[in-house]
Amino acid sequence: MKTARRMEAIKPSATIAMNVKAKELKAEGKDVLSFAVGEPDFPTPDNVVEAAKRAMDAGETKYTAASGSNELKAAICEATQRDLGLSYEPANVLVSNGAKHSLMNVAEVIFDEGDEVVMFSPYWVTYPVQAEFVGAKPVVIETSGEDDFQPDLEQVRAAVTDRTVAILLNSPCNPTGAVYAPETIEGIAQIAVENDLTIVSDEIYKHIIYDDAQHVSPAQVSDEARAQTLIVDGVAKTYAMTGWRIGWIVGDAAFIKRAGALQGQATSNPNSIAQAATIEALGGPQESVAEMTAQFELRRNFVMERLAEIPGVTCATPRGAFYAFPNVAEHYGRELAGRKIGGSLDMAEYLLDKALISLVPGEAFGAEDYIRISFATSMEELDEGLKRLKAALA
Numbered sequence: 001m002k003t004a005r006r007m008e009a010i011k012p013s014a015t016i017a018m019n020v021k022a023k024e025l026k027a028e029g030k031d032v033l034s035f036a037v038g039e040p041d042f043p044t045p046d047n048v049v050e051a052a053k054r055a056m057d058a059g060e061t062k063y064t065a066a067s068g069s070n071e072l073k074a075a076i077c078e079a080t081q082r083d084l085g086l087s088y089e090p091a092n093v094l095v096s097n098g099a100k101h102s103l104m105n106v107a108e109v110i111f112d113e114g115d116e117v118v119m120f121s122p123y124w125v126t127y128p129v130q131a132e133f134v135g136a137k138p139v140v141i142e143t144s145g146e147d148d149f150q151p152d153l154e155q156v157r158a159a160v161t162d163r164t165v166a167i168l169l170n171s172p173c174n175p176t177g178a179v180y181a182p183e184t185i186e187g188i189a190q191i192a193v194e195n196d197l198t199i200v201s202d203e204i205y206k207h208i209i210y211d212d213a214q215h216v217s218p219a220q221v222s223d224e225a226r227a228q229t230l231i232v233d234g235v236a237k238t239y240a241m242t243g244w245r246i247g248w249i250v251g252d253a254a255f256i257k258r259a260g261a262l263q264g265q266a267t268s269n270p271n272s273i274a275q276a277a278t279i280e281a282l283g284g285p286q287e288s289v290a291e292m293t294a295q296f297e298l299r300r301n302f303v304m305e306r307l308a309e310i311p312g313v314t315c316a317t318p319r320g321a322f323y324a325f326p327n328v329a330e331h332y333g334r335e336l337a338g339r340k341i342g343g344s345l346d347m348a349e350y351l352l353d354k355a356l357i358s359l360v361p362g363e364a365f366g367a368e369d370y371i372r373i374s375f376a377t378s379m380e381e382l383d384e385g386l387k388r389l390k391a392a393l394a
């Protein structure tokens with residue numbers, strides 16, 4: 001069957017693919033441990049599940065406004081005020097089917113063919129794919145584990161051309177766990193303001209943050225920066241609600257109106273019951289967020305201790321999110337179990353076949369020297385998985 005040329009840009013998400021592979025092997029009876037997907041292992045908090053049940057009983061099972069219910073938009077405004085100290089109106093909010101859908105809406109609404117978008121590698125797998133799908137060109141600035149994956153502002157300045165339309169930020173970062181320094185966010189915001197660029201700030205991990213790291217949104221930097229920032233967020237990570245599919249964009253009302261019109265022709269409203277549950281997630285008790293984050297931090301510490309014991313592996317300390325992104329390039333060129341390890345893909349395949357651990361090759365994030373380990377999984381699994389990793393690299 002004929003498919004459109006633009007589909008050439010779409011390749012399957014590597015994070016999802018590795019997870020599916022692990023599940024298939026498990027179904028065959030293999031004792032595979034999966035550290036591939038970024039999905040909290042905790043259940044969705046009870047108060048949220050109860051709110052969904054109440055919504056169903058109350059008949060909140062019909063269409064809402066295509067851009068999301070007014071009640072949820074108001075709850076998102078309140079949460080944004082509480083978390084960032086910024087006041088927005090419901091007209092500044094578009095609720096979509098997960099943050100991934102929010103980001104696709106952004107790409108479709110702001111990019112013309114040939115526009116450039118500055119982003120940082122290691123990047124989340126989906127960013128360049130969405131940009132390319134709509135004909136935009138990702139301009140990638142590399143960051144390195146040696147600098148804790150912090151972007152260099154001079155490089156950002158140098159990357160801006162007259163085709164640049166946007167800068168895409170993700171702090172805390174998937175896959176590195178880097179939290180950008182406040183000065184870095186300020187510097188990027190300034191460059192965006194000077195060059196009239198949209199800042200797309202994916203803040204989906206902003207509540208999952210460790211040590212004394214501080215989340216700063218570019219929208220907090222100045223009124224001008226705020227006017228040019230689209231904040232993308234969602235419930236998936238913060239409230240262990242990956243399957244509920246609610247994400248949102250907060251920003252310029254004219255942009256939101258256009259994106260809402262697109263959504264009204266593409267998907268209509270996100271699930272009404274999930275929207276009702278999200279009101280409870282955002283406005284109800286927040287203790288579960290702190291409890292889950294405390295558990296993630298213990299696991300982060302454990303993973304870092306164990307990785308430090310593996311020769312030829314170095315890892316910048318993640319300050320947020322729930323991924324470790326170790327550099328394993330010293331092992332490239334080795335022959336392990338009769339196969340030559342040429343790069344991150346060979347490494348991930350070798351670890352899956354021989355050690356029965358599933359993780360994502362750095363290549364998928366534009367960073368060939370690394371592999372990504374999600375620690376959103378139990379201590380027992382991490383303990384066993386890291387033993388297997390160490391043995392497999394010995």
Ligand code: PMP
Nearest residue numbers: 098099100124174204234236247
């Ligand atoms: N942004 C980042 C950086 C992510 O890791 C994810 C994970 N899925 C998303 C966006 C999308 O989240 P959602 O499940 O809400 O679509």
Ligand code: GLU
Nearest residue numbers: 013015016036037038174
């Ligand atoms: N964002 C998660 C990850 O990076 C979930 C998978 C996906 O949506 O790609 O693993």
